Amino acid sequence: MTDTTSQSNLADKLLQRAAPGRAEFEDLVVVPIFAVIVALIVGALIMLATAVDIETIGRSYLALLQGSVGSMNAISETLTSAIPLVLAGLGLALGFRAGLFNIGAEGQIVVGGIAAVIVGFSFPNMPWIIHMPLALLAGAVAGGLYASIAGYLRAATGAHEVITTIMLNLSSYLLLSYMLGLEWMQRPGRSDPVSKSVLPSAELPRLLTDIDPNLRLHAGIFVMIAAVILVHWLLFKTRTGFEYRASGENPDAARYAGMHASAIIVFAMATAGALAGLAGANQVLGVLERATPGFSSGIGFDAISVALLGRSHPVGVLFAGLLFGALEAGGRQMQVDAGVSIDLISIIQALIIVFIAAPLLVRAIFPWGFKKPAGR
Amino acid sequence: MDVELRGITKRFGPVTANDNVNLTIRAGEVLGLLGENGAGKSTMMNILSGLYSPDEGEILIDGKRVDFEGPGDGIAAGIGMVHQHFMLVPVFTVAENVILGVEPTGMFDYLDLATARKQVRDINEKYGLQVNPDALIEDLPVGIQQRVEILKVLFRSAEVLILDEPTAVLTPQEVEDFFGIVKSLRDAGKAIVFITHKLHEILEISDRINVLRGGRITGEGDPKSMTENQLAEMMVGRPVSFDVDKGPFKPGETLLDVKNLMVLNENDETAVENVSFHVRSGEVVGIAGVQGNGQSELIEALTGLAHAAGGKIDFLGRDITNVSVRERHRMGMAHVPEDRHKSGMISNFTIYENMVLNTYYEDRFSSGPAIKWPDVLKTAAQYAVDFDVRTPSVYLKAGNLSGGNQQKMVVARELERETKLVIASQPTRGLDVGSIEYIHSRLMGARDEGDGVIIVSSELDEIMALSDRVLVMYDGKIVAEFDATAGPLDKNAIGLAMAGVTA
CATH class of the missing domain: 3.40.50.300 (P-loop containing nucleotide triphosphate hydrolases)
Known part of the structure; x- marks a missing residue:
């Protein structure tokens, strides 16, 4: 009797979670924050080196701050830019967790966007409660199918997904150019490649037009939040997520455990593609209201950075996407106010990734920010 | 060369990995170091090779106190470690692996492979290692790869060789050959530390045995007069049964x-x-x-x-x-x-x-x-x-x-x-x-x-x-x-x- 109670006490003790380690905190919070700071400093040095005077540098960073969080409009712009980054970033993060280095978010965004636009302009007289979700769904399905081509090739032939997704990206651009020239797709009366406009019933409604008609924030933000929650649930609470993570961490162990490697690769790619496709649908239904050449504007590549910066964790991706959205929105303001090219923002984004990827470098620059490594 | 560890204590946060350990390593002798996983063997050897510095205590080489600042200092002082996991470049030859990091070079950084191969061959002959210096590592069986690791430390003129669980990866025949090499190294005057948790091996090869448990030396002895049961008890801290308890054999369908x-x-x-x-x-x-x-x-x-x-x-x-x-x-x-x-x-x-x-x-x-x-x-x-x-x-x-x-x-x-x-x-x-x-x-x-x-x-x-x-x-x-x-x-x-x- 006493033996069983002491046994169950022992089991209870094992259920206690160790306090989150300092190392974990440093890894997840301190390194990214310092990385952003260093990237901004190096960005300033680059401006200095290109003969921008100190006053302008100060003005441009002020503009960056104002343009990203300084006003209602700035916040609205930040969030609007963040939505597709987070959605596509979630897809990529999911792929990374499953051990798939999917470079193809860009192509999946394009294909998803095309599908959403087609559904968006094709069904007049459909009530919005059906039409809008249908257009979103079309984007997700198209993105998912497009990504699963790469997944299938990997599973069936071993073709590496980095290569196939890059090729699919290129194909998607050409597909877009081609389709925008088709008679039933092109806007009547236009000779340049622009699609018909999305019908109002399929648009993601703008949320803040009551305050100011210029605020662009749209209902896609709810899609984004739902996606963060859904991906978190999928990855960490479900059998599917367990299988994704297991085969990402150790494919041999996953096989030993009776998981189906090929099925996991195809499904994980499809899920990732569906999220990227949703990002594309979000752009055409919420921001542009039509498809134009290059409407994806490199979001799929920025999303790779977002997923890496967010450590392939849904919540991390959310924060990383917000940061990148803020940099983008602020960058535009910076260009207007200080005349510094928005390309500098790309440099700063790239530097952030460099520093995130090299935590030792960040530790070396800010030795006082970190606990001494154990050992010596 | 004799090495003495005196009162070595090493803590990692709240964990005391080594607690006031004293150990003597003598030239021409195989010291068997026995202990369970996590008993502190590796920590002690990492201190000896300079990877960790002890919190307390000192290391004496031939009676003189030395302070190791980093991992290079151990081998510079003549203490070489052969790790359980090999650190070899598979696509390099034996000779190339052996000289890696201490390459003999001529004018304009010319890599003098001929000299290297000759030196490797000399060491080979001296200790009966029988390794072809021109063979590629990836073509060699595990047992030979281990000898390359030994060659590496000998090439760096080690007088003390620490062998960390060397037999874990070997087949019974390879173990036999390996023991032959250990004996020839000992007879040539090297000091050997043989780390293992296999009892019969330590009894067979060691001249002296130290047992480590919970970071402390819990036993010391002469392999000639000790039995496996005594050693196991020292190592685990309670009597260990080697006979497996089995019920009667009742095969079914x-x-x-x-x-x-x-x-x-x-x-x-x-x-x-x-x-x-x-x-x-x-x-x-x-x-x-x-x-x-x-x-x-x-x-x-x-x-x-x-x-x-x-x-x-x-x-x-x-x-x-x-x-x-x-x-x-x-x-x-x-x-x-x-x-x-x-x-x-x-x-x-x-x-x-x-x-x-x-x-x-x-x-x-x-x-x-x-x-x-x-x-x-x-x-x-x-x-x-x-x-x-x-x-x-x-x-x-x-x-x-x-x-x-x-x-x-x-x-x-x-x-x-x-x-x-x-x-x-x-x-x-x-x-x-x-x-x-x-x-x-x-x-x-x-x-x-x-x-x-x-x-x-x-x-x-x-x-x-x-x-x-x-x-x-x-x-x-x-x-x-x-x-x-x-x-x-x-x-x-x-x-x-x-x-x-x-x-």
């Missing part, structure tokens, strides 16, 4: 029936050829053989990880030749894989996730698409208690456990369910005495409850201690069968069959 099984390896060569055998309920079938004679492929085919190229496997009366891994598992087949790091567990997952690695989909852990994590946690904690997995929490990453505890975790996962047939491949490789004893008793428990058990091991002693019936595999075929229930097993005969000598 046939569970597994393998007929004319053919399996190909990765290169499409025949790895298992025409193998037939059966396993009955309540019976332990041991599969002996030198590694690489088809045992791995046989187990993969039995568990569904590899396709059978021919033949038939019946399990519980059903033809499972083409049945999936999961279905076999569900039918009651448990599999402790030979390499837990490669396939048995996921180091980056928590203990509780690893505890359900292949059962997460069952109704007790899942409802609909979701995994019932609270139930998983509770069960995992109970498994950990039942199987004596020593950890502060099941939230810990499995990679942070010691090897023995990792293996106990894997065994717990496989045995804590309704099993009919337990397939255990190298179930105790690299483990300490305490863990071995525990895992053996659990496997025997499964047998006594009526499971069929297959044990594959390259340790003949393990096979002999556990099996009711022994099959010997050689070159993909079962070449001999021995019945342990009829009378004591003839170790010599099994050994000969393993070497391919047919009676």
Whole structure:
């Protein structure tokens, strides 16, 4: 009797979670924050080196701050830019967790966007409660199918997904150019490649037009939040997520455990593609209201950075996407106010990734920010 | 060269890895250092090689105090370490690997390979290592690769050689050769520290033995007058039984029936050829053989990880030749894989996730698409208690456990369910005495409850201690069968069959 109670006490003790380690905190919070700071400093040095005077540098960073969080409009712009980054970033993060280095978010965004636009302009007289979700769904399905081509090739032939997704990206651009020239797709009366406009019933409604008609924030933000929650649930609470993570961490162990490697690769790619496709649908239904050449504007590549910066964790991706959205929105303001090219923002984004990827470098620059490594 | 450690203490946070350790290493002597995993052997040797600096105490070389600042200082002072995991460049030749980092160079940084090869050959001859300096590492068997590691430290003029569990990766024949080399090094005046947890080896090779437990030296002795039991007790801290407790042999119906099984390896060569055998309920079938004679492929085919190229496997009366891994598992087949790091567990997952690695989909852990994590946690904690997995929490990453505890975790996962047939491949490789004893008793428990058990091991002693019936595999075929229930097993005969000598 006493033996069983002491046994169950022992089991209870094992259920206690160790306090989150300092190392974990440093890894997840301190390194990214310092990385952003260093990237901004190096960005300033680059401006200095290109003969921008100190006053302008100060003005441009002020503009960056104002343009990203300084006003209602700035916040609205930040969030609007963040939505597709987070959605596509979630897809990529999911792929990374499953051990798939999917470079193809860009192509999946394009294909998803095309599908959403087609559904968006094709069904007049459909009530919005059906039409809008249908257009979103079309984007997700198209993105998912497009990504699963790469997944299938990997599973069936071993073709590496980095290569196939890059090729699919290129194909998607050409597909877009081609389709925008088709008679039933092109806007009547236009000779340049622009699609018909999305019908109002399929648009993601703008949320803040009551305050100011210029605020662009749209209902896609709810899609984004739902996606963060859904991906978190999928990855960490479900059998599917367990299988994704297991085969990402150790494919041999996953096989030993009776998981189906090929099925996991195809499904994980499809899920990732569906999220990227949703990002594309979000752009055409919420921001542009039509498809134009290059409407994806490199979001799929920025999303790779977002997923890496967010450590392939849904919540991390959310924060990383917000940061990148803020940099983008602020960058535009910076260009207007200080005349510094928005390309500098790309440099700063790239530097952030460099520093995130090299935590030792960040530790070396800010030795006082970190606990001494154990050992010596 | 003599080395003395005086009052060495090393702490990692709250953990005291070494507690006031005194140790003397003498030239021309083999010092056996015995201890369980986590007893502090590695910490001590890392202090000796300069990787860690001690919190207290001092190191004296030939009576003079030295302070090591970094990992290069140990070897500079003549203390060389041969690690358990080799650090060799596979596509380089032996000579290139040996000189890596201390390359003899001429004018304009010209790499003087000719001199290097000559020096390597000289060392070779002096100690009877017999390694071809021009061979590529990737073409060499593990036993020879280890000699290259020894060459590396000798090339750097080490007088003290620390050998960290050197025999863990060797076959019995290779161990024999290896001991010859150790003896010739000793006779040439080198000081050798031989770290292991294998008792018979330490008795065979050492001139003096120190036993480490919980960071302290708990025993010291002369191998000539000590027995394995005494050593084991010093090491574990309680009497250890080497005899496995077994119930009476009561074989039941046939569970597994393998007929004319053919399996190909990765290169499409025949790895298992025409193998037939059966396993009955309540019976332990041991599969002996030198590694690489088809045992791995046989187990993969039995568990569904590899396709059978021919033949038939019946399990519980059903033809499972083409049945999936999961279905076999569900039918009651448990599999402790030979390499837990490669396939048995996921180091980056928590203990509780690893505890359900292949059962997460069952109704007790899942409802609909979701995994019932609270139930998983509770069960995992109970498994950990039942199987004596020593950890502060099941939230810990499995990679942070010691090897023995990792293996106990894997065994717990496989045995804590309704099993009919337990397939255990190298179930105790690299483990300490305490863990071995525990895992053996659990496997025997499964047998006594009526499971069929297959044990594959390259340790003949393990096979002999556990099996009711022994099959010997050689070159993909079962070449001999021995019945342990009829009378004591003839170790010599099994050994000969393993070497391919047919009676």
